Amino acid sequence: xxxxxxxxPRILFGCGTFRQAGALARGLxxxxxxxxxxxxxxxxPLLELLEAAGVAAxxxxxxxxxxxxxxxxxxxxxxxxxxxxxxxxxxxSPLDAAKAIAALVANGGDxxxxxxxxxxxxxxxxxxxxxxxxxxxxxxxxxxxxxxVLASPEHKVKASLRNVTxxxxxxxxxxxxxYGVPPAxxxxxxxxxxxQLIEPFTCNRTNPLVDGFCRDGIAxxxxxxxxxxxxxxxxxxxxxxxxxxxxxxxxxxxxxxxVVHGFAGVVGGxxxxxxxxxxxxxxxxxxxxxxxxxxxxxxxxxxxxxxxEIARLLTGRADATAEDGVAWVRELTKALGVPALxxxxxxxxxxxxxVEKAAVASGTKANPIELDRAELAEILSNAL
Numbered sequence: 001x002x003x004x005x006x007x008x009p010r011i012l013f014g015c016g017t018f019r020q021a022g023a024l025a026r027g028l029x030x031x032x033x034x035x036x037x038x039x040x041x042x043x044x045p046l047l048e049l050l051e052a053a054g055v056a057a058x059x060x061x062x063x064x065x066x067x068x069x070x071x072x073x074x075x076x077x078x079x080x081x082x083x084x085x086x087x088x089x090x091x092x093s094p095l096d097a098a099k100a101i102a103a104l105v106a107n108g109g110d111x112x113x114x115x116x117x118x119x120x121x122x123x124x125x126x127x128x129x130x131x132x133x134x135x136x137x138x139x140x141x142x143x144x145x146x147x148x149v150l151a152s153p154e155h156k157v158k159a160s161l162r163n164v165t166x167x168x169x170x171x172x173x174x175x176x177x178x179y180g181v182p183p184a185x186x187x188x189x190x191x192x193x194x195x196q197l198i199e200p201f202t203c204n205r206t207n208p209l210v211d212g213f214c215r216d217g218i219a220x221x222x223x224x225x226x227x228x229x230x231x232x233x234x235x236x237x238x239x240x241x242x243x244x245x246x247x248x249x250x251x252x253x254x255x256x257x258x259v260v261h262g263f264a265g266v267v268g269g270x271x272x273x274x275x276x277x278x279x280x281x282x283x284x285x286x287x288x289x290x291x292x293x294x295x296x297x298x299x300x301x302x303x304x305x306x307x308x309e310i311a312r313l314l315t316g317r318a319d320a321t322a323e324d325g326v327a328w329v330r331e332l333t334k335a336l337g338v339p340a341l342x343x344x345x346x347x348x349x350x351x352x353x354x355v356e357k358a359a360v361a362s363g364t365k366a367n368p369i370e371l372d373r374a375e376l377a378e379i380l381s382n383a384l
Contacts, residue, residue, distance in 0.1 A: 003207035018174040022053030028130035029085030035098035037090035038063040066097040092140030100148040102128040124163040133168035138241035139189025141249020143171035157269035175242040187336035188276030196248030203256035217247035256366025266357040273344035284330040
């Protein structure tokens with residue numbers, strides 16, 4: 001048994017923890033680049049906390065999922081303002097952008113020097129600027145991961161900058177920050193969180209520490225995602241989803257993912273489709289095809305039993321089978337109004353090209369069993 005387990009030096013979880021952001025940022029630096037989502041006004045309470053703590057702030061907005069060019073612009077702003085720390089505030093997009101900017105300020109060069117798959121894949125040799133990560137959605141777990149997913153428009157794909165030094169120094173996970181997230185975003189991010197619990201639990205690099213996070217996180221999503229979608233101010237449900245998202249980030253960073261994320265990078269890069277929505281559309285179909293492939297070619301594989309365990313955690317039934325788990329996820333995506341991939345512009349004619357790219361994606365490499373092209377096409381076609 002061999003595994004590498006890396007986490008932020010400090011994680012603060014709980015309602016009201018956001019109020020410590022100023023003091024914690026001051027422990028990292030005096031001049032912060034604050035990376036926000038598309039509406040920087042939402043970060044005003046954060047800016048006030050930073051000002052009260054004596055931390056000068058320069059705001060850089062990320063209007064959508066980050067691209068290599070956005071990260072170049074943010075890095076230039078950080079260098080111009082002599083930032084000595086970076087604060088990411090928002091969903092997965094600003095958090096990933098914050099981590100990439102912090103890495104590039106410290107290491108120099110261009111994102112494509114370090115990007116996996118489509119870049120030169122060079123190692124980030126120097127520690128990133130210190131990062132404080134504050135998520136305002138419950139889904140990506142980016143506040144505790146060692147990578148940043150960036151879209152490369154010229155390659156029409158998403159890929160990662162990845163290094164253990166990119167893990168934020170401090171993560172503040174305050175469920176109260178998610179109360180205003182609209183239902184559609186709650187659904188897509190929540191199903192992304194579920195995917196990031198199921199895939200590490202069934203990947204080819206599982207480990208006992210991650211398994212515990214996945215089991216508890218899957219149960220929390222099962223009992224609370226629909227409630228959070230129905231009533232965004234359900235405090236107990238929002239707390240469950242925030243913790244499940246945190247678990248998902250810790251799990252994917254320290255085990256692996258699978259074919260859902262293998263597809264998510266190429267679909268999102270080619271169609272500018274939101275990551276969470278893509279994962280949500282793919283998840284039940286990937287579970288079904290993975291289970292069938294394991295039964296056909298590796299009937300003694302231990303992951304088959306894990307699909308049964310997932311079904312029991314999701315349904316709460318001791319007699320639930322793997323098929324019941326797939327049906328539960330499929331029904332939930334329908335109930336939450338998750339659109340099929342056709343709504344993102346993906347058409348049957350796109351399947352073969354996307355399959356070829358997904359087959360070599362980093363996420364796919366951790367899938368519990370190697371899928372052939374026909375199986376990959378089945379997943380994608382069923383999600384259209």
